[in-house]
Amino acid sequence: MAHRVINFAPGPATLPLAALEEAQRDLVDYRGTGISIVEHSHRGKDYEAVHAETKALLTSLLGIPDDYEILFMQGGARGQFAILPMNLLPAGASADYVITGTWSEKAIEEALIVGRAREAASTYVDGRYTRVPSRDELDLDAGAAYAHITTNNTIFGTQFFDYPDTGSVPLVADMSSDIAWRPLDVSRFGLIYAGAQKNLGVAGITLVIVRKDLVERGRKDIPHIFQYRTLAKEDSLQNTIPTFAVYMMRNVLRWVKEQGGLDAMEARNRRKAEALYGAVDEASEFYRCPVERGSRSVMNAVFRLPSEALEAKFVAEAKAREMVGLKGHRSAGGVRVSMYNAMEPTGVEQLVAFMREFAKANG
Ligand code: PMP
Numbered sequence: 001m002a003h004r005v006i007n008f009a010p011g012p013a014t015l016p017l018a019a020l021e022e023a024q025r026d027l028v029d030y031r032g033t034g035i036s037i038v039e040h041s042h043r044g045k046d047y048e049a050v051h052a053e054t055k056a057l058l059t060s061l062l063g064i065p066d067d068y069e070i071l072f073m074q075g076g077a078r079g080q081f082a083i084l085p086m087n088l089l090p091a092g093a094s095a096d097y098v099i100t101g102t103w104s105e106k107a108i109e110e111a112l113i114v115g116r117a118r119e120a121a122s123t124y125v126d127g128r129y130t131r132v133p134s135r136d137e138l139d140l141d142a143g144a145a146y147a148h149i150t151t152n153n154t155i156f157g158t159q160f161f162d163y164p165d166t167g168s169v170p171l172v173a174d175m176s177s178d179i180a181w182r183p184l185d186v187s188r189f190g191l192i193y194a195g196a197q198k199n200l201g202v203a204g205i206t207l208v209i210v211r212k213d214l215v216e217r218g219r220k221d222i223p224h225i226f227q228y229r230t231l232a233k234e235d236s237l238q239n240t241i242p243t244f245a246v247y248m249m250r251n252v253l254r255w256v257k258e259q260g261g262l263d264a265m266e267a268r269n270r271r272k273a274e275a276l277y278g279a280v281d282e283a284s285e286f287y288r289c290p291v292e293r294g295s296r297s298v299m300n301a302v303f304r305l306p307s308e309a310l311e312a313k314f315v316a317e318a319k320a321r322e323m324v325g326l327k328g329h330r331s332a333g334g335v336r337v338s339m340y341n342a343m344e345p346t347g348v349e350q351l352v353a354f355m356r357e358f359a360k361a362n363g
Helices: 017-028 045-062 076-088 102-114 212-217 228-234 243-259 261-282 308-320 345-362
Strands: 068-073 094-099 116-122 147-150 171-174 191-195 206-211 300-303 335-338
Touching: 017 243, 045 068, 045 206, 045 243, 045 261, 068 076, 068 212, 068 228, 076 102, 076 171, 076 191, 076 206, 076 212, 094 102, 102 116, 102 147, 102 171, 206 212, 206 228, 212 228, 243 261, 261 300, 261 345, 308 335, 308 345
Parallel strands: 094 116, 094 147, 147 171, 171 191
Antiparallel strands: 068 206, 191 206, 300 335
């Protein structure tokens, strides 16, 4: 048995052991071909089957309707910050951005290089974000090319549970850190994108789910490689795709399916989050979650201790007990517990037991 620790890192993040072990088996000799999965041609039948299975799993697990394209792109989620407006923000138009954290700030920054964009809301107060806005706080432009939200704010630990209603304006979502955490109604979105390295697999690939009419409407005065239509037309195989990243996504999605799909993921994730926030709240004189209750992320829980020295001690002692990746983002401080789909509930239970002990010993 390999030695594994409990990894609460924000991404690249822990993966299901079954997905890793499958890769270990396939790495040297893929299904008796005498060639590893990463050495197979991206145009050969072995890889083709992996590609098709990954898309089929995405379609069934996420319930992706027929009028959507599934694209695998490179450049990460930050690549999409640029590629999205390059495609869907025509000259003269304006896009709406709901600003709820560092990632949405960076997203609008890129849009402003391409064209016009405005803040439809921002929950920035005193250098940080402690909640997502309610629907009635949104100042939406009915003529916007699209409206963009970040469904889960990985750094500040906030999450949308009720998505805005943008009427006929396409809703675009960066779901990098919470895609597939629960069942999803894809038809409410014009476009969804997510870097794979949290809930879907390994770094190197970005999933884009986009309504076909938006692909068609996309600008043509940008290089072909950045046009969504090129990828849609070529099934994301216009050039050499990161085959291993797609393969790993397939392994992870196979695991999700075996667990019972997204209903099972939601039950599992809610259970972990309840345990974690329960431990924070029961020792409220010691642990303090800066996030408003209704915005508390199920994926990334952040909390503070009475001092930075105690926070450092907490992280160090947890590490000595083989619980790693708990240091908060440098811009937010504190402790951050990332509990993506693959995090086992027993991992969170172990952390919760440590939190109780630590509060008693240091409070
Ligand atoms: N958006 C969100 C919500 C993220 O959490 C991250 C990465 N942590 C990014 C965008 C940037 O992703 P990438 O590194 O794939 O560009």
